[in-house]
Amino acid sequence: MTKRPMLPEDHPCQTCHVSAEALCCALDADTLSDFRNQGGNVCIAAGEPLFHQGDPADCVFSLTSGVIKLNSILPDGRRQVIAFLFPGDFVGLEAGERRNFSAEAVSEVRLCRFLKGRFEGFVSRYPALADARYRKAAGELALAHQKIVMLGRMTAAERLASFLADVHRRIGRKESNGVKLIPLPMSRGDIADYLGLTKETVSREFTRLRASRVIRPRSLALVEILDPQRMQELAYGIAA
């Protein structure tokens, strides 16, 4: 993170690690300070909901740490995870009066919260913020299009490979020896609901990727990529 010298040393944004990608980076220091005073910090434990389908959408959030999943649930209980959100992502781009999906913390999560009305005021006063918001939405739209292709036309193996490649791109780490690691804070069931599969199928595909030496699980929540090229081929270079 780049320091922002105009801010007081104890300003919460001083310790934020996502200013590079977050919406806030569209604002200069003075404005940012003003902006931050509009909302507050939120911290949510793993498994706890942020909001539910149908709730009034009266605030928006910027995710600073942790992972969130967005769920859509059909009347008969079938569940689809629409997206996993990572630090730097924004919650509330959809602009409806009510939430079309629920949001739940996958791991412990920190967010900056802004009241929607005040946020809108900022957007109209600062064109750079409006532009950043549009570009976030456009980026989300492109991701959604890729996910549509994945769900419509890919096999189970390809879906899992796309997912792993995508998570690696977003929150992957490299060890000092160059080994690529993928943290997987979400459960197998969550992954299944994200990929349009069942947890059993996801489990089987994990086993097959391990058997074919493409990945090596260090634990349930941490996977090492042994063969990045094969992984990219399976995913057709598309990060789901």
Add this chain to the structure above:
Amino acid sequence: MTKRPMLPEDHPCQTCHVSAEALCCALDADTLSDFRNQGGNVCIAAGEPLFHQGDPADCVFSLTSGVIKLNSILPDGRRQVIAFLFPGDFVGLEAGERRNFSAEAVSEVRLCRFLKGRFEGFVSRYPALADARYRKAAGELALAHQKIVMLGRMTAAERLASFLADVHRRIGRKESNGVKLIPLPMSRGDIADYLGLTKETVSREFTRLRASRVIRPRSLALVEILDPQRMQELAYGIAA
């Protein structure tokens, strides 16, 4: 359409039937006239491409009549129709340097074309236009989320019902006696690629909807809804 008295009688926007939903409606008459001079009209015959995957994205379009499909094609030839676009929809919200998908006319199509650079200039000069663009993108994002649920968790029958309900909402007509009609300018193969199915499955599901008296096809391209309630139930009220 509402007349725009400030425009010259022969101005092309005077005969545009989509000003209510189109992006242009964010502009007043003076600005609109200026705006329209930036681009030009385009007319494309059914089946002809507007652009291809990978092309430089140097212009954006507002669709005024006809239907367009957006295709994404995997290296091995599998095809997914990402969206059908109807009059009032906008092409080029994605904001990338290159096209992530191809666009092809399903029926004869008319569009207003704008050079991207000049369009961006207008967006930065007219906040109302920027806002309208954001709301279009947010709306597309919400639609994409619904489509993700459909592709991830719905059966073939539910997918087709969702599709028919959606097309009806967008371009459906009512006869004087109240009968609801759905025009289907796209082929069965296009519908299949949109729903993540094969044309054979789509055909079979059409037959089953007909057999159970939910719809009555007048021709391949025009379907009458006999039982709107049953249709909505099958689609879970979700327009795909």
Add this chain to the structure above:
DNA sequence: CGTGCCGTTGATGCCTATCAAGGACCGTGG
């Protein structure tokens, strides 16, 4: 050391894809 949750593995079945053939529609040309 149980208990419970989550993940894995196995057996079976169903939904949709695939392969194949026939039918409807349309434009062209005899």
Add this chain to the structure above:
DNA sequence: CCACGGTCCTTGATAGGCATCAACGGCACG
């Protein structure tokens, strides 16, 4: 006017991939 070929749609037979049902195993927790 009808024969003809082509394209798209429909219908049938079969196969395959993933879901479902069921049992087992690992790990954390009290």
